[in-house]
Structures are given as structure tokens and as C-alpha cells.
Amino acid sequence: MARSPNSSPHTRAVLAALLSAHPGPSYGYDLSRATGLKSGTLYPILQRLHAQGYLEAEWEDSPHSGKPPRHVYTLTQEGLRLAREKSERAPAAPRKGALL
Structure with a gap:
């Protein structure tokens, strides 16, 4: 089993974007x-x-003639579990105008 990655806001944002595209590929x-x-x-x-x-x-x-190949990223089963876990634990973003 892989060790859990740093749950920085950037990592959580990437996992959330991958989760929203799942099961489709992400570029x-x-x-x-x-x-x-x-x-x-x-x-x-x-x-x-x-x-x-x-x-x-x-x-x-690439679907465009003359363009280089590109990486396609998809979550593994373990990645899907992690992305769901991180999205459940992520604090809700403050609403615009809300007092902090």
C-alpha cells in the first residue's frame, strides 16, 4: 500500500479535479x-x-496534427479512495462575505 501523500491544499485541489473527471482521463x-x-x-x-x-x-x-503526445492521468482504485477521503476531510471554503 502506498503511503498517503502530503495533504497540502495544492494536492487536495489536484485530487479533487481528478475525482471530478473520474472515470474519464485528465490532461x-x-x-x-x-x-x-x-x-x-x-x-x-x-x-x-x-x-x-x-x-x-x-x-x-495528440488529436492535433503536429503536436507532441501528452500524458493522460487517471486515478487508480487506491487513488480514488484517497481522493474521496481527502474531499470528505477538506474544510469548507468560507462563503464570500462571511466573517472569519
């Missing part, structure tokens, strides 16, 4: 747009989740 560009994370933050998280067994990552030919 780095789509995950970046969904989370607001830049590639220097996003890709190390994806690599770590993959190395720990929470993600499957495969190369896919």
Missing part, C-alpha cells in the same frame, strides 16, 4: 486550468501521486 493542461496551478507546482504533484500508486499515467497521441 495536465485541463488540471492546470481546473486548479489554477502552474506547471512547476502541478507536475511534481502528479509525478508524486503516480510514483505512490495513486495515478496511472500513459502517453497519448
Whole structure:
């Protein structure tokens, strides 16, 4: 069993985006747009989740002629469990205008 990844807000955001796309694939560009994370933050998280067994990552030919192949990310069963667990434990975001 893989060890649980750091539950930083960035990691939780990536897991939430992957969960919302599940069972469909996710692409780095789509995950970046969904989370607001830049590639220097996003890709190390994806690599770590993959190395720990929470993600499957495969190369896919680009549907656009002349474009390079791209990675396709999908949650493994363990990753699906982790993403659900992290989404249940995530604190609710404060509502706009709410007193903190």
C-alpha cells in the first residue's frame, strides 16, 4: 500500500479535479486550468501521486496534427479512495462575505 501523500491544499485541489473527471482521463493542461496551478507546482504533484500508486499515467497521441503526445492521468482504485477521503476531510471554503 502506498503511503498517503502530503495533504497540502495544492494536492487536495489536484485530487479533487481528478475525482471530478473520474472515470474519464485528465490532461495536465485541463488540471492546470481546473486548479489554477502552474506547471512547476502541478507536475511534481502528479509525478508524486503516480510514483505512490495513486495515478496511472500513459502517453497519448495528440488529436492535433503536429503536436507532441501528452500524458493522460487517471486515478487508480487506491487513488480514488484517497481522493474521496481527502474531499470528505477538506474544510469548507468560507462563503464570500462571511466573517472569519
